[in-house]
Amino acid sequence: MEFHVITLFPEMFAALDAGLIGRARSEGLIAITAHNLREYGLGAYRQVDDAPYGGGSGMVMRPEPIAAAIDAVEGESPGLVKILMTPQGEPFSQRIAREFATAARGLMLIAGRYEGFDERVRALVDREISIGDYVLTGGELPAMVVIEAVARLLPGVLGNPASLEEESFADGELLEYPHYTRPEEFRGMRVPEVLLSGDHGKIREWRRNEARRRTGRRRPDLSGATRKG
Ligand code: ADE
Numbered sequence: 378m379e380f381h382v383i384t385l386f387p388e389m390f391a392a393l394d395a396g397l398i399g400r401a402r403s404e405g406l407i408a409i410t411a412h413n414l415r416e417y418g419l420g421a422y423r424q425v426d427d428a429p430y431g432g433g434s435g436m437v438m439r440p441e442p443i444a445a446a447i448d449a450v451e452g453e454s455p456g457l458v459k460i461l462m463t464p465q466g467e468p469f470s471q472r473i474a475r476e477f478a479t480a481a482r483g484l485m486l487i488a489g490r491y492e493g494f495d496e497r498v499r500a501l502v503d504r505e506i507s508i509g510d511y512v513l514t515g516g517e518l519p520a521m522v523v524i525e526a527v528a529r530l531l532p533g534v535l536g537n538p539a540s541l542e543e544e545s546f547a548d549g550e551l552l553e554y555p556h557y558t559r560p561e562e563f564r565g566m567r568v569p570e571v572l573l574s575g576d577h578g579k580i581r582e583w584r585r586n587e588a589r590r591r592t593g594r595r596r597p598d599l600s601g602a603t604r605k606g
Pocket of ligand 1: 462463464506507508509510511512513514515516519
């Protein structure tokens with residue numbers, strides 16, 4: 378799957394050379410290309426932003442460089458889903474990650490800087506996505522979050538795809554059960570006896586109950602939560 382990012386800081390995307398995503402990249406399972414928005418800037422200074430009409434502080438990203446960058450990337454690689462990274466977007470979720478991983482040929486992510494985009498940029502994209510209710514200085518980290526969450530769902534990217542089915546939000550409704558490994562006792566805290574029992578039926582039941590209880594306590598907004606516990 379192809380990921381294209383339009384950004385003023387293409388060098389930030391070298392962070393995706395690490396770990397499993399880096400391996401998927403070098404094995405050719407995914408391709409991540411960061412396109413420098415500055416190259417599409419206006420005039421001798423390659424301007425990409427300007428003062429807001431109506432006054433006020435901060436700078437606004439002009440629409441023409443972004444439109445030119447989108448057209449260039451689209452010409453090179455047609456059929457990408459175009460996504461604007463913005464705190465005003467639809468909240469990103471595992472459901473959306475799954476949708477992109479299964480339905481999209483590739484993603485074009487547009488990362489802004491400064492105070493925001495000229496409103497008319499919104500007409501150029503298919504989706505607007507926020508990674509949470511906080512404001513970052515730019516859309517680069519949000520774009521990386523989306524790439525990471527989608528890429529790990531693609532066939533061959535994870536070492537052990539079975540772990541995809543068990544993890545939090547896999548069915549969109551429960552947090553994961555607690556995990557333990559060696560040692561059996563650590564600073565007075567023991568591994569629950571049932572996990573050492575070898576009784577797989579009991580273990581499954583314990584995990585299901587723990588997942589429900591934990592979801593009820595931490596995330597009662599999720600549908601699989603039980604209220605008590
Ligand atoms: N750009 C700045 N903050 C952001 C956020 N929370 N989500 C997506 N893009 C952003």
